[in-house]
Amino acid sequence: MSSSAPIVRSDVPDEPLFKRLMRATEIDTRMVGMIAALTLIWVGFNVYTYFQSGEGLFLTPRNLWNLTVQTSSVAVMATGMVLIIVMRHIDLSVGAILGFVSTIIGVTQTSVLPYYLGLDSPYIWIVTVMLGLVVGAAIGALHGSLVAYLGIPAFIVTLGGQLFWRGAAWWVTTGKTIAPLDERFALMGGGPLGSIGAVASWSLAALACIGIVIGLYAGRRRRLRYNFPLRPMWAEIALAVVGCFVALGATWVVNDYPWPERVAANYATAHHIQAPEGGLFISTGYAIPVLIVLVAGIVMTFIAKRTRFGRYVYAIGGNPEAAELAGINTKKITVLVFAIMGVLAAISGCIESARLDAATNVLGQFEELYVIAAAVIGGTSLMGGVGTIYGALIGALVIQSLQSGMVLLGFDSAFQEMVVGVVLVGAVGIDTFYRRGTARG
């Protein structure tokens, strides 16, 4: 027990290569399964479009870049929906909160703040975003309090909330579309200007690589300190290489997507640059909404894994009575979880209204369904207690990939919805089957 030689997970003879790989790297098999499914979808659409039109249209920088931007709103909310579902609740109101917050932001941006701060004030966007987050948090906390302290089922509270806040959004705008929004605010929606360009993207990728290596190193040192079993060195190196490869590869893709010709040409004239033959190539780089997703994913993962609050969320989801008996204030945690969900819905409201450059009362309609689907496809169990943030992010990407792919193939939206429905049920079916097979394993 207290021998000083580090323990390395010993190799089991005759273990199949894949199993050994999974065990050594400690990667969870379900994550590999999801990534495999995603790859299959991507390659499948690419091959299909190749046979249909002579060139693969799916795996292009342009399509992949758009895919990530289109996923961002659902992805941000899915990170919060995981915790809600882990606690055995549900939130049907996120789409309505998103819409309501966006109208509040729109109205304050166009018809309130300009009178106080001036029409072009650089503070307008930040004040309105803050306001939106506060409103989202307050609505979420209200829902959470009704669930926790009055014992009304979350399904009912948030179903009522959906109707209420959607109606309230109409009431704020009287059904009108509020546009255009503040110019700086609009950057949150992405687009050529709402992206960070080549240099910043590469810097970010470098930072990510450094982060991955430091993270692995710190983890190894911690295990050494307590004499816990270590991953074999080759597995650590493999993880680092794959991690950096993904970060750099993604960056290469987004940097390979140029600004549209006209935007680049305007930029060239504005900055007195001589455009070369064939137009100026300006790398788009990561879009700001995608960076927001990354930050939301990292922060929510941190909350879920490394904080007391997160630990309690999972403990409550596994056995609410036991959590209560352990002295956890389950009501407070419930309120907080819904408040966080409200904040995330508000962030998605910013992203979507910024992308449209308009706020309307129907923004985010039916999006709660996609958010829940993303979390569930990503492995969150409706029985409570189980679910990961990264899973939900991949789930969101799976749904958006299916939709984008079918748009490329020219399928209409009715058909898209049918396919997403089938995939949702299929994914949960396969998962249930698989879990039964490996239960107690």
Place this chain on the structure above:
Amino acid sequence: MDAQTKVPLVEMKDISLAFGGLKAVDHASIDLYPGEVVGLLGHNGAGKSCLIKVLSGAYPRDSGQIFINGEEAHIANPRDAKGYGIETIYQTLALADNVDAASNLYLGREIMTRWGTLDDSAMEHEARKVMARLNPNFRRFKDPVTALSGGQRQSVAIARAIHFNARILIMDEPTAALGPAETAQVGELIKQLKSEGIGIFLISHDIHDVFDLADRVTVMKNGRIVGAAPVKDVTKDEVLGMIILGKCPPGATPGPGAVAG
């Protein structure tokens, strides 16, 4: 032990608890001295678990008072009870099924790093030490506790209760799922804790175990106390009579639940 001259560690006075019309606990009084093991006996549904759940803060009582070291204690929830040094091993174990042993051990009292984040490594390290003492064969530290056997789960619940310097320990059928070796280990543990001055309520259906470990027994029937007696003053058969018939033998102090005659 001249227990009677000291202030009791715990004194529950006239406790009542009803679920609708069902009187689960009916004007029950019970006490416990430091370094003493009190066995709580009774048929299924007698109200033993309910009585101790009032003490552990899991159920709010309808009436009655609780004194800790002679002072009235205000216990409205499990947090309050833990504040008084009361630790409980519940009959249902009350484990968070989907997190691992270490997380369960420290649930509600996590070890934090200096950055204010969970220190899972430190918790696992401590958990390995505690479990080595209780159940040396225990290896599954990375698995959620649903994946553990009944006895392993019980070991985790026991570890959690003894790990935080309890002054008062409530054990509701702690060995129901344990093998003979593990049961013996818990017996040793109880003796050791007792010698450290901890007061223990032990609920068990195994009357031999209770006679081996307890200093006094208290018997409940239909929510009421039949009587209490030092184990040396009563026989096993007399105690069985208390449990089944509610008959209080001469060596015992009768309670409100004793049948006349």
